[in-house]
Amino acid sequence: MRRRLGSVRARAALGATLVVAVALVAAGAAVLLSLESSLSGQAGAQADRAAREVAAELAAGHAYDRLSLDDEDRPVQVVTEGGTLVAATEGLERISGTGTDAVRPAPGAARATAQAGHAAPAPDDDDDTDGGGDASSVPRPGEIGEDTAFRDGSATVDGDTADYRFASVSVETDDRGALAVHAGAPLSSEHSAVGTALTVMLIGFPLLLAVVAGVTWLVTRRALRPVEGIRREMAAITASADLARRVPEPDTHDEVARLARTTNETLTALQTAVERQRRFVADASHELRSPIASLRTQLEVGAAHPELLDVPGAVEDTVRLQDLAADLLLLARLDAGERPADARVDLAALVREEAAQRAGVRVDAEPVEVAGSRGQLGRVLANLLDNARRHAREEVTVSVRRENGPAGRWALVAVADDGDGVPEADRERVFERFVRLDAARTRDEGGAGLGLAIARDVAERHGGTLTVRQAPAGGALFELRLPAA
Template sequence: MVRRLFPRSIRARLTAVATLIAALVFTVTSAITLTTVPDNLRGVVQARVEVAVRRAASEARTGELSPALEPPTRVHLLEVVAADGRVVASSHSVPKGLQVTSLRPPKADTLYTAERTVYRSPDEAEGHYLIMALTVRTPHGPVTVYGASSLAEVDRALIWVYLLVFVGTPLVLVSVAGIAWVTVGSALRPVERIRTEMAEITGQDLSRRVPVPDTGDEITDLATTTNDTLDRLERSAETQRRFVADASHELRSPISALRAQLEVATAYPDETDWKVTGERALAAADRLTGIIEELLMLARLDAGAVPERRVVDLAHVAQEQVRRREGSPVPIVPNLCAAAPVFGSTLQLDRLLTNLLDNATRHAAGRIDLEVAVEGDKVVVTVTDDGEGIPPQDRERVFERFTRLESARVKDKEGSGLGLPLSREIAAAHGGSLTIADHSPGARFVAVLPLYGPP
């Protein structure tokens, strides 16, 4: 099992990442500080002493050296010593215990630098000095110019630098980790509330919704999308429950009728006309088969199943429908274009026309008009009957599954209420639509599908 480099918790991961980034930044910054700041601080002191030493050396070369030297600010000692050890010139104040003559430059006109620590009495602090020496030739012989400046301010500054680097950096990293932990926790708190609410939502109660924070950020969008999904899920679950209930009811009727017929025939075999009973049983079985086939096709459409598709000539399919219905009590008057190619399933498109024509046959009074036309990049199929029509307030309701208007129940007690919903689902699956247009008398169903190929 491979060990995880980071913890599973998002809060812990983000805290770790923020701390690591901060540690990297502070490490690089500290390294740069420790390599540059000490040299820069000493460089300032060294430049100050060097200027004083070279100025005194220049005066000694020209013989203009004064016995009493005035060192610049923060240069604590300036002294000129002859080759025999005699002090030729010196500043007024000399740091106690500081011996500079121990630094003997081996070459003339070359500046030498050293550091000295002066140990005083236990009651006094030790002194840390930067000493520079330069030997030059003068009219009276070679002399050595000494300059010294205290490094106490540099040492104090370096102490603060070391404290900031070695003590401040860990404290800052701990602070960064704490701030990241609290901030991420605060940001993820709405997510935890959403998770808790989602864990309590069950299939039996889909009415609950997750809380939507008013922060206006991505978590607000997540909560809003989650609630929208729950809305759709609730509607889908309600539709499914209603669908199952209606399907159970519709299937129960023919099964009950079939069972009653068979029970009567079995109870009174000698008085039963078995031919008639068989025909009625077959009719009930055919009705069950039709309902099951429509339910199966609806289930496949709901699941997004894509059957084998090819180019289908709707005009030819409509012509076959008219041919199969020759001799029907209600004649079909076709008005078909030469060709109306669409890309789709032959079985489903044939079922669409079958359902529309069956519905029109049940309600027509004298005739049915079937028209297939190409309009621009669309194929328009129109089925019109001359029956009682459909009220405007019911024109969408008839496309709900298992919905049957009162007039339909009176004319056809064997219907299932699935034909029109299935036809609309087929049209939608082929990128089209099925609607009811205004027409009087009767009803007019209009199916619009995309034309295959150029218009």
């Protein structure tokens, strides 16, 4: 169960179902409240109309026993200002919500009310005008009050108990004084409609939620089917270690298709890196085998015949082996993402230091500073000068100057020789690891083919570039561009 809920399909279906459930509950509650309010208002209007009909009869002077009180669906009470019940619907057995619980008029209440009305006649117009109160707010004899009070209650008529909406109006009579009429309208239709709506919701909402969950599950499964294909293929690639395989790309333009394309691009980059690493290990093993074998041979010969030991040759092979190990270590650090230091380096001074250690190098440098590792930049310049010295006929020229361009300020180091140059087809190959052109493949003069590869990697780590083109004298011109500090 936990595994199923952990899937995207299950979470999507559950989330959609919860959202729809909350929306349905809110909408259902609003519908029920609106329906209840509307039906309650209709019942109140019916009760108000019934109360005003009885009040109109009282205002017209009808006797209590001649009032329209025989409707069992509309319980009515007529109450005096003192709270005495003087008239009520026939068969009324119990009532609540009107403020008067009495259901039968008190004996002699009708006569007492009539006498009270005659003993205290309503004041004439002149008295109402001269009085301190607001004459317009008190009903005059024969008038029915404009305001209606509503309350909910219940009543039992002829043994049937039901809930009612009661309306209360006041009426001023000539002979009986102020009276209050309480009339009720049944709420059975309201309860029935609300109950029916609630039943429909209780039955329909779960079915609707089930449909939403099912549709969401199916749609999500269809949408995630390509993702499952990508997962299976990636699992197969991991199990087989075959980086030449690729995940299927759906023929769409959505996020899944972009994921598949990005995954294939990552696999391509990973395959390239692994193949490069394999070639690197193979080439490194091949390059290390030669000086180690030569050194071992010389040592074995020296052990058997000390007079034949070639000490200078052994030292040369040892130095070559040491340099190759240092190059491999530096390449390993660069591949691991080692960030250069953030020191300020004067390229002109660094070029003069490296050129002073080599004969036949002419320097034309103006002061310019860059940010980076002095040791790594010195290694780049040394590799470029050594490469130029190997291929130059007579002279190597090094220049350092500033360049201002749209991308900012740059420091340019140009190393040129007067040799045969680099063929245009090989101007990118010379920066690959362990690559040596035909003219430089002799092990006595050439290196292991790592110098230019290290130089370009260091340049790129410092935010710069290293390129080669033909020099004005016909040889090779290597240009190192670095961001000026």
